[in-house]
Amino acid sequence: MINVPELFGQNVFNDDVMRDRLPKPIYKALKKTIQDGATLDESVANAVAHAMKEWAIEKGCTHYTHWFQPLTGVTAEKHDSFITPDGDGKVIMTFSGKELIKGEPDASSFPNGGIRATFEARGYTAWDPTSPAFAKDGTLYIPTAFCSYTGEVLDKKTPLLRSMERISKEAVRILHLFGKDDVTRVVTTVGPEQEYFLIDKEMYNARPDLIYTGRTLFGAKAPKGQELDDHYFGSIKTRISRFMTELDRELWSYGIYAKTKHNEVAPAQHEVAPIFTTTNVAVDNNELLMEILKKTAEKFGLVCLLHEKPFAGVNGSGKHNNWSISTNTGENLLKPGKNPAENTQFLLFLAAIVKAVDEYQDLLRISVASAGNDHRLGANEAPPAIISMFLGDDLGAVVDSIEIGEEHESQGKKNMDLGVDVLPTVRKDTTDRNRTSPFAFTGNRFEFRMLGSAINIASANIILNTTVAEELRQFADELEGAKNFEKSAKALIAKTFKKHHRIIFNGDNYSDEWVAEAEKRGLLNLKNVPQALKHYLDEKNVELFTKSGVFTKEELFARYEVELENYAKLINIEALTMLDMAKKDIIPSVTDYVKQLTDTALAKQALSDDIPITLEKQLITDLSQKLVCFSDKVSELENDLINAGELINDMQAYADFYCNTVFADMQALRAIGDDMETETASEYWPYPSYGEMLFGV
Ligand code: ADP
Ligand code: MG
Numbered sequence: 001m002i003n004v005p006e007l008f009g010q011n012v013f014n015d016d017v018m019r020d021r022l023p024k025p026i027y028k029a030l031k032k033t034i035q036d037g038a039t040l041d042e043s044v045a046n047a048v049a050h051a052m053k054e055w056a057i058e059k060g061c062t063h064y065t066h067w068f069q070p071l072t073g074v075t076a077e078k079h080d081s082f083i084t085p086d087g088d089g090k091v092i093m094t095f096s097g098k099e100l101i102k103g104e105p106d107a108s109s110f111p112n113g114g115i116r117a118t119f120e121a122r123g124y125t126a127w128d129p130t131s132p133a134f135a136k137d138g139t140l141y142i143p144t145a146f147c148s149y150t151g152e153v154l155d156k157k158t159p160l161l162r163s164m165e166r167i168s169k170e171a172v173r174i175l176h177l178f179g180k181d182d183v184t185r186v187v188t189t190v191g192p193e194q195e196y197f198l199i200d201k202e203m204y205n206a207r208p209d210l211i212y213t214g215r216t217l218f219g220a221k222a223p224k225g226q227e228l229d230d231h232y233f234g235s236i237k238t239r240i241s242r243f244m245t246e247l248d249r250e251l252w253s254y255g256i257y258a259k260t261k262h263n264e265v266a267p268a269q270h271e272v273a274p275i276f277t278t279t280n281v282a283v284d285n286n287e288l289l290m291e292i293l294k295k296t297a298e299k300f301g302l303v304c305l306l307h308e309k310p311f312a313g314v315n316g317s318g319k320h321n322n323w324s325i326s327t328n329t330g331e332n333l334l335k336p337g338k339n340p341a342e343n344t345q346f347l348l349f350l351a352a353i354v355k356a357v358d359e360y361q362d363l364l365r366i367s368v369a370s371a372g373n374d375h376r377l378g379a380n381e382a383p384p385a386i387i388s389m390f391l392g393d394d395l396g397a398v399v400d401s402i403e404i405g406e407e408h409e410s411q412g413k414k415n416m417d418l419g420v421d422v423l424p425t426v427r428k429d430t431t432d433r434n435r436t437s438p439f440a441f442t443g444n445r446f447e448f449r450m451l452g453s454a455i456n457i458a459s460a461n462i463i464l465n466t467t468v469a470e471e472l473r474q475f476a477d478e479l480e481g482a483k484n485f486e487k488s489a490k491a492l493i494a495k496t497f498k499k500h501h502r503i504i505f506n507g508d509n510y511s512d513e514w515v516a517e518a519e520k521r522g523l524l525n526l527k528n529v530p531q532a533l534k535h536y537l538d539e540k541n542v543e544l545f546t547k548s549g550v551f552t553k554e555e556l557f558a559r560y561e562v563e564l565e566n567y568a569k570l571i572n573i574e575a576l577t578m579l580d581m582a583k584k585d586i587i588p589s590v591t592d593y594v595k596q597l598t599d600t601a602l603a604k605q606a607l608s609d610d611i612p613i614t615l616e617k618q619l620i621t622d623l624s625q626k627l628v629c630f631s632d633k634v635s636e637l638e639n640d641l642i643n644a645g646e647l648i649n650d651m652q653a654y655a656d657f658y659c660n661t662v663f664a665d666m667q668a669l670r671a672i673g674d675d676m677e678t679e680t681a682s683e684y685w686p687y688p689s690y691g692e693m694l695f696g697v
Helices: 015-021 024-036 042-058 097-101 157-177 201-205 208-213 238-253 279-299 344-359 361-367 392-404 458-480 485-499 512-520 529-533 539-548 553-607 614-645 651-679 690-695
Strands: 063-067 079-081 083-085 091-093 123-127 134-136 139-148 186-200 258-263 269-274 302-305 318-327 414-416 426-428 439-441 446-452
Touching (some): 015 024, 015 042, 024 042, 042 097, 157 186, 157 279, 157 344, 157 458, 186 201, 208 553, 269 279, 279 458, 344 392, 344 458, 344 485, 361 458, 361 539, 392 439, 529 553, 553 614, 614 651
Parallel strands (some): 063 139
Antiparallel strands (some): 083 091, 186 302, 318 446, 414 426, 439 446
8 A cells, every 4th residue: 555645745845844944034034035036045055965865865856957948859867976085985975055045067068059169068057946956876866957158048948937026026016006005915826737658668679769769760650540439538458557656756756746547548658647736846746747657668569659740540649738817815816716707806917928829829839849849739638739728618609798798698507417326417618628729718717739848838928928928017017107007907808809809719620621721810830840830930029038037038049049950950860860760771681572472483483383473573673663762752852951061151041941841851751661571571570569559558
């Protein structure tokens, strides 16, 4: 039996541990920093560091690391031991406040988008006291922000914290207008649902594409995919169930509120969702969760694939970013209450979000842009690349009536009669779900559904917080001077809904009609990473970030360059992997099989002219022709990789070329490869098949 309350947070230097181990005044000072964002004093830092070290040593730690989130998209860590020579040839274990607060990793090898030359290697990490430290694998992990010697941010954490401060400030201004003077701080909360695939480790090891790129670059479809919907919420296989039990145990020990687990739509696909928490902690937890998913899988001879599209032909994996705003007094600002039509405060926040999503569609799209996610968005399994919002029937009707200035009659929750007496009466939600919408209101939060399974969720939340903060700022500026606040607020709400109505869409986002309709409405449809990134530096976006202080212009430009370059590099790795597989494995294997067919045909002929060899002849001819075609496509891809190299000085053109030309070459190569797979005897095919991988556990 597991004692969950006892296990929970065992590896975390959390509030309980701090209260237990820190002298009262120190604890109070630290709490003040955590809750109100007050700056930390050095003596406090020293005391906290000491307590952390003692605790970590008891947890078996010998090292500490500043844990940060550079622009590589994965977390980074460099471990330092606690040892200090004591002068007598022995060591003592020390950890100072200075070491806790500031680290100096060599930053030269992290992407910086030209912010610094490589010889300016210095980078700093700074402790984020609002996200708890934890002990893992013999090391004390300290969540930190990462910046360059000259102070430009080089990570995802710093802008996230900045964006959280901005939205807090502007939301508090609005709430004070509503007379809520006790509100001093507002936080955004996030609950990310994480999808992933699990496959057998042996099969993974036999696939260079999975090893190098995380997705299959070749692979013919299995006879069965997800068409029966029998995997979704299906009963969980024993090996997977053991994995999930261990996963929960691990997550809980790191203080992650793992709550829901189930099988997803595609075979071998699953989901885990924690209970929501403060955004920066949710981001850190999600990064840790992804790592724990991978490590736990290994224990069971499995591999966890976090790529957005490991397998063609079945659903890919995403991450739903459930996002809301709440006050330090415990109020969820996105809760409509019994009568949303009368709830001016709720409607004002809703209006700000509607305006933000409409005006910054491009940034929201950019915030989820990754090479992997390009396979999902718009592919009828994930939301389209077009951003729109779903409000549901009830709220939609409220908004409609406000726009035309009419009273709205709320329907309220209805009871649902299931027609069976023993079943309890179920209260029906006022709105059904719309699974196709990229940005859906789900009762007390918005669910941003476009995120890819592998990406750091910080980016999306930076954009949500910053853009909504900007709209709230505009609202507060306008309303603070108003003579009749209530009347002005209502007028502002109506004006905003009217102006931004085009972003609201309650229908089927997968339909072709919507694509046409969205175009008519003037909504953006940014189909791939390079197309989306082009908008990064649009004037309104530069203004948004520089005015709010979330990014300087230089930081923004750096991010644009880094993301384009990352994209091109990723496609380049995929292309090289395909070439390797094609030349070293696929061509030789198919050739072998053709030789085997030829030998058989010749042997049959030698025996007697009467034995038919039509089948062999047909297969030999067919496969030989395909081999020629295949090898032509190999050459085309090779040539285009050389052509790409000539564009490297223009990052946008370079990425565009990878997207439009190299990627197209890869798809053409794959098509013939997959076709040959269906005609080649399994014993000759060099890789485990889709069927084996997807149904092999
Ligand atoms: P579904 O799959 O039906 O959308 P899940 O239960 O899988 O629902 O996930 C819902 C997520 O939304 C959970 O992580 C939950 O904690 C989160 N959530 C609920 N309320 C809030 C809130 N106020 N702010 C942020 N996230 C929330
Ligand atoms: Mg879900």
